[in-house]
Amino acid sequence: MNKHVDIAASHGGSIAFAKNAEIQLDASHISLVADAVGTPFYCYSPDAMTLAFQELSEALSSVGASICYAVKANGNLSILQLLSRLGCGMDIVSGGEMERALEAGVPASKIIFSGVGKSPSEIAKALRAGVHQINVESPAEFQLVADIAASLQLRAPVALRVNPDVDARTHEKISTGKKGDKFGVALSDVAALFDAAAERSEVDMVGLAVHIGSQILDLAPYRSAYRVLADLVCDLRARGHAVNRLDLGGGIGIAYGSNTAPDVSEFAHIIADTVGDLGCKLTVEPGRWLVGRAGALVATVLYTKQAGDRMLAVVDAGMNDLIRPALYGAIHPLEVVRSTLGGEGQSYGIVGPVCESSDIFGTYDNLPLLSTGDLVAFRCAGAYSASMASTYNARDLVPEVFVSDGRFRIVRRRQTTAELMTLEKDTIWQNIVPG
Numbered sequence: 001m002n003k004h005v006d007i008a009a010s011h012g013g014s015i016a017f018a019k020n021a022e023i024q025l026d027a028s029h030i031s032l033v034a035d036a037v038g039t040p041f042y043c044y045s046p047d048a049m050t051l052a053f054q055e056l057s058e059a060l061s062s063v064g065a066s067i068c069y070a071v072k073a074n075g076n077l078s079i080l081q082l083l084s085r086l087g088c089g090m091d092i093v094s095g096g097e098m099e100r101a102l103e104a105g106v107p108a109s110k111i112i113f114s115g116v117g118k119s120p121s122e123i124a125k126a127l128r129a130g131v132h133q134i135n136v137e138s139p140a141e142f143q144l145v146a147d148i149a150a151s152l153q154l155r156a157p158v159a160l161r162v163n164p165d166v167d168a169r170t171h172e173k174i175s176t177g178k179k180g181d182k183f184g185v186a187l188s189d190v191a192a193l194f195d196a197a198a199e200r201s202e203v204d205m206v207g208l209a210v211h212i213g214s215q216i217l218d219l220a221p222y223r224s225a226y227r228v229l230a231d232l233v234c235d236l237r238a239r240g241h242a243v244n245r246l247d248l249g250g251g252i253g254i255a256y257g258s259n260t261a262p263d264v265s266e267f268a269h270i271i272a273d274t275v276g277d278l279g280c281k282l283t284v285e286p287g288r289w290l291v292g293r294a295g296a297l298v299a300t301v302l303y304t305k306q307a308g309d310r311m312l313a314v315v316d317a318g319m320n321d322l323i324r325p326a327l328y329g330a331i332h333p334l335e336v337v338r339s340t341l342g343g344e345g346q347s348y349g350i351v352g353p354v355c356e357s358s359d360i361f362g363t364y365d366n367l368p369l370l371s372t373g374d375l376v377a378f379r380c381a382g383a384y385s386a387s388m389a390s391t392y393n394a395r396d397l398v399p400e401v402f403v404s405d406g407r408f409r410i411v412r413r414r415q416t417t418a419e420l421m422t423l424e425k426d427t428i429w430q431n432i433v434p435g
Contacts, residue, residue, distance in 0.1 A: 021052035022293040023403075025377055030298060030337045033401060033408050034375055039300040040317035042386045042400040043377070044411070046082050048294035053086050056286060059264040063271045065282035068112050070250050071097040073287030073383040074295070076400055078411035080104035083290065089132070091250070091285040095122035098129065108132075112247060112283065114161065114211070116183050123148050133157040135209040135247060137184055142193055142203075149202040156202060159247055160185050160193055161209040164228040166221050183211070190232060194241045205241070207280060208232060211249030214384075215288060219262050219270055222248075226274035233278050246275055250285035254292045256333065256380055264289075288383035295382025297322050298337065301374040302353070310363070311348050313370045318352030319359040320392040322378060322385050326358040332378040334364045341369035350376070354393050386412075391420060 023045040030043065056067060068089035071080065075097055080090065081104045090101040093115035101111055108129040113122075116137045123145055126134060136142045136158050149156035163184030185193065190208075197205035212225050226248065233243045248271065255261040271282065299317035306312075324330040334350060346367045352359040361378065370376075386400055397415035401408050 021048050021055060023048050023296055023379070023382075025296060025335055025337055025379075027337050027375075029403065029406070029408075030377070031375060033403065034298060034300070036408070037399050037401060037410060038414070039298055039375070040315075040321055040398045041298055042295055042381065042398065043298050044076075044079070044291075044295045044382055044400065044402050045404065046078075046294075046402050047404050049079065049082060049291055049382075050086065052290045052294065053083060053088060056264055056284075056289065057087075059268045060271075060284065063268050063276050063282060065248070065268075065271060065284050068110070068283055068285050069290055070285050070287030071101060072387060074291050074385075074387050075100045076386070076411055077104050078402060078409075079291060080106060084110075088290075089283070091287075095119070095125055098122075098126060098131070102129065112285070114209070114285075120144060120148060124152065127152055127154050127156055131157075133159050133206055133245065133247075135159050135161045136193075137161045139185070139189055139193060142196070146197075146200045146203050150200075154202065155204050157204045157206050158197065159207045159209045159245060160190055160205070161211065161247075162187060162190055162229070162232065164210055164212065164225045166212050166225045166228065187228070187232070191236065191239060194236055194239070198241070207243050207245030207247065209247035209249065211247075211285065212251060214251045215253040216251045217253040217259055217262055219267055222267065223270045223274060225249075226270065230275050230278060233275070233280065243278075244280060245283070246278070246280040247283045247285065248275070250287055250289070252286050252289040254288055254380060256331065290383075292380050292383035295385065296335075296377040296379050297332075297381045297385060298375060298377045301370050301372055301376065303372060304348070304370055307349070311346070313348040313350050313376075315350060315352060315361075315376060317378070317398075318354035318393070318395060319356060320354055320390045320395050321352075321398055322361070322381060323388050323390070324384060325361050326356070327388075331362040332380055334361070334367070335377045335379055336368055336370070336374065337377050338373075338375040339368040340371050340374055343369045346370070354395070391415075391417070 068091040069083050070091045072093055084106045089110035090106050091112045092098050108131050111131045112133050113126045113131050114135040145156050161184045197203045210225050210229055236243050297317055299315040301313050302316055303314045319326045346369055347365045349363045350361040394417050399410050399414045400412040402411050
């Protein structure tokens, strides 16, 4: 399905599905979508994404920073198209993400290629496409980019991603800017690589990049990292090098439950204080902040059961659909969209059907009584959720749906096991050794 379907006609007209950049879940509408597409499914508000982009753009206008969306957060084509129409560039970390961005109509000149492990073929494709810049993360990668650019008779726009050795104070699995992390060039190697670039006509060393982690709620680490960047700019310019661009990374967190989200106006103030007077073109690369609050994973309660001294509710969404609780210990806010029995004050462990003990979304208090057929929604699931989904236990990849102004549109249809099995049929043996 690639067209809008009206879900408001029999329910009193349309509603706004966005408020403060967060999806709003109207029970009757979500029930209708669930009946139409089946659960589980991802429900997104394009209106909430638009509001988030506008809020961040307004905050950053004071420092003149452009925005490149981190495609890894959610690479759905409809989301990329929406953000591109709003004027957003794209930050990619793979050749596949570049294909998605280009397919969505994003100009290559607005794409930044980040990532610690780019392959030779990915680098060549990015150079041929004419991306805005390649963020290089090691001396070896610098050499490879230069050699490929020379072989293609092209000039590679390169920024060095530096590792500032700053603790982002976030979960250890999404912290990327400390000494010993796999990301970025050591500060001690930066000057030598700028010197080397000056000797390579096929390399245009355009600037520096930094990214210290994801879901950052305390803005202080940004100040520390950007001060390191500012000192580097001054040192490099003193050595005779031009530093024209600064890619300030992303990672701005959103509120989950009782957490308080950072103020993007304060984020802009930190940028102004640290690197705002350097005369560099500035870019930030948010992902979660633009789309995380705009999405929810809607699931149906299959069963409830007593397990020792607690009650469990088994839903039809599993860790393959939303792996963040199992991977990071994340607890997504839960909303009961439809309850048959009602009431309040119940506590449930919400679990999925996947054959793993880690397939647990969390324990939630003060819920109504749950029963078979009730609908629940895991909020703040627009980022790093569908993009990290799998088909573990031979489960389908679930649909993604836009809902706006009393209408819905399937923006990724369900991918079934039958479809996936076609990739495994009619295979043939091939000789390893000729003859």
